[in-house]
Amino acid sequence: MTKGNLLYEGKAKSVFETSNPDELLVYFKDDATAGNGEKHGIIQGKGVMNNKISTFFFKQLKDRGIATHFIEAVSDREMLVKRLDMIKLEIVIRNIVAGSLVKRLGMAEGTPLSVPIIEYDYKSDELGDPMFNRWHIMALNLATINEMNAIEHISLSVNTIMRSILKAKNVDLIDFKLEFGRAKNGEILLADEISPDNCRFWDSETQEKLDKDRFRHDLGGVEEAYQEILNRLTL
Numbered sequence: 181m182t183k184g185n186l187l188y189e190g191k192a193k194s195v196f197e198t199s200n201p202d203e204l205l206v207y208f209k210d211d212a213t214a215g216n217g218e219k220h221g222i223i224q225g226k227g228v229m230n231n232k233i234s235t236f237f238f239k240q241l242k243d244r245g246i247a248t249h250f251i252e253a254v255s256d257r258e259m260l261v262k263r264l265d266m267i268k269l270e271i272v273i274r275n276i277v278a279g280s281l282v283k284r285l286g287m288a289e290g291t292p293l294s295v296p297i298i299e300y301d302y303k304s305d306e307l308g309d310p311m312f313n314r315w316h317i318m319a320l321n322l323a324t325i326n327e328m329n330a331i332e333h334i335s336l337s338v339n340t341i342m343r344s345i346l347k348a349k350n351v352d353l354i355d356f357k358l359e360f361g362r363a364k365n366g367e368i369l370l371a372d373e374i375s376p377d378n379c380r381f382w383d384s385e386t387q388e389k390l391d392k393d394r395f396r397h398d399l400g401g402v403e404e405a406y407q408e409i410l411n412r413l414t415l
């Protein structure tokens with residue numbers, strides 16, 4: 181595998197072409213943004229930790245029958261993945277009330293939901309990632325009904341698997357964001373990353389936040405929180 185041209189420079193990752201047209205190299209950066217890019221900072225070592233945490237989850241999911249874009253980690257900050265036709269949606273799965281749901285539902289942070297909630301956000305920096313429902317998605321031809329059914333089915337399985345892995349490490353999975361894409365044969369695959377950047381992780385006993393909320397809300401101990409999640413999962 182040879183690293184090729186930069187295909188896309190994202191907020192947290194850069195994506196490179198490779199000598200294989202069906203594979204991409206994802207480079208995990210230390211850059212962090214919040215509030216739709218209004219807040220920017222560096223979380224020292226985040227790229228290395230997120231590459232390792234994502235690798236851990238993608239391998240665990242594969243072992244439990246979930247197809248993902250992950251091929252292999254090729255360095256501390258680089259992951260080789262299948263090149264997908266990305267669906268321009270962020271799929272948010274919520275188990276416990278937190279973040280923007282506090283205001284929207286008028287419920288206290290930390291309130292358990294009786295069933296997981298699935299939400300769609302349209303991936304558009306210009307529009308500020310507005311929340312969509314199935315009708316918006318169909319109207320904009322972002323995904324078919326069959327694809328949305330597959331995405332929701334996989335997302336709920338990922339939620340069940342991740343909750344059980346994390347519970348054994350004394351971590352509660354509050355909510356998280358997934359992205360999906362289409363493989364060459366049309367199959368829907370889980371893509372992007374699974375890390376404290378896009379998940380809310382709370383210590384099961386103390387409810388301490390072990391994720392990007394520490395950066396978003398200037399709580400301090402940001403690097404330590406990412407390291408703690410990596411340690412609990414892999415040590």
Ligand code: ADP
Pocket residue numbers: 188189190191192193194195204249261262263264265266359361371372373
């Ligand atoms: P953003 O685009 O929000 O700034 P990142 O910095 O994480 O996000 O950039 C990574 C980009 O790579 C995202 O746009 C994501 O949708 C895309 N991506 C993730 N996995 C794949 C894949 N397997 N094939 C093609 N693109 C992917």
Ligand code: UDP
Pocket residue numbers: 270272278279280281309355356357377378379380392
């Ligand atoms: N999330 C994400 N990217 C986004 C928005 C949200 O990864 O652009 C994740 C976030 O880490 C959390 C979940 O999605 O785990 C739900 O986020 P929420 O909508 O509550 O985010 P907020 O609006 O509070 O930033």
